[in-house]
Amino acid sequence: MSDASAEGVLDGRRARGDASRRAVLRHATDLVSVEGLDGLSIGRLAARSGYGKSSIAGLFHNKEGLQLATVTAGRAIFMDVVVEPARQHERGLPRLVALMRNLLDYSRDRVFEGGCFFAAVSADYDSKPGPVREAVRTAxxxxxxxxxxxxxxxxxxxxxxxxxxxxxxxxxxxxxxxEQANARSLLWGSQRPYVVAARGMRELLLRAGAADAALRSLES
Structure with missing residues (x-):
């Protein structure tokens, strides 16, 4: 096999490995949003995703490696859905309002099956020292x-x-x-907490001196 052919084979394997990793991690982030990081294991994820245990172990090596990769994946999705769209707005109040609107929609629309990914992982690891806690703390x-x-x-x-x-x-x-809207919506199976939270955000910003016209996206 020529060097070019060998490189092509390696590139193909790498691309397939990357695709498998992304697919497994999407299942992992949904699972964690419902069951928390402590509920995440290679065996549990294999049953959920349809990938073999050996394949998942080959991608992440052990439970801690899988947990760390899942936190990174959850953070990337949060950035894509909440933060990056807000960056299209001017820094300051327009971007702050967009962040809050995106944040409420991210939970309400169940981007993750169990609501906010970081609400779930923070509850699991806020008092457990180690690399996973540090990854959550940093995020x-x-x-x-x-x-x-x-x-x-x-x-x-x-x-x-x-x-x-x-x-x-x-x-x-x-x-x-x-965070309260996310928790109460999950507990009660209701969309109403998001309406109340948006109203509360709007009132806080008005009291802080924001112009009413700048807060239109928080009116519902």
């Missing part, structure tokens, strides 16, 4: 930091009127409303 730290950065940008541009304590409180409160 959540970056997300909350991004919300605070947009809040601060809105203040710096005159779109909101808050001091540093107010910025911290608003940046805490907006995601907290979402």
């Amino acid at each position: 959540m730290h970056d997300w909350y930091g991004y919300v605070e950065a947009q809040t601060r940008a809105a203040v710096d541009s005159g779109q909101l009127s808050l001091d540093d304590d107010g910025i911290e409180l608003l940046s805490f409160s907006l995601p907290a409303l979402y």
Whole structure:
């Protein structure tokens, strides 16, 4: 076999391996959103996905490797659905409002079968030290930091009127409303918590000095 032919075979195998990894991880993120990271195992995922245990073990090596890869995959989907579309809007209040709207829709539309992926994994690993907890902490730290950065940008541009304590409180409160909406919707099987959370977000932003016209997407 020529070098070019060998490289073609290797590229084909790599592409198939990447496709298998993506498919397995999509099943894994859905499973984790329902059962948590502790419920994720190679055997459980094999039964769910239709891939053999040996194939999954070859891709991820062990349970911790699978958990870490699943957190990374969940974060990538969250970024694609919530964060990246918001980046089409101006920094500050327009982007902050878009983030909150996207966030509510992401849970309401069940992008993950069990609602918010990170609500499920945070509950599992908030008090368990180790690499998986650090991966979850990093993802959540970056997300909350991004919300605070947009809040601060809105203040710096005159779109909101808050001091540093107010910025911290608003940046805490907006995601907290979402997290309660996600939890209550799952528990009650109702869409109503998202309506209430959107109303709460809108009221907080109005009190912080936002123009009513900037908050139209949070009216329902």
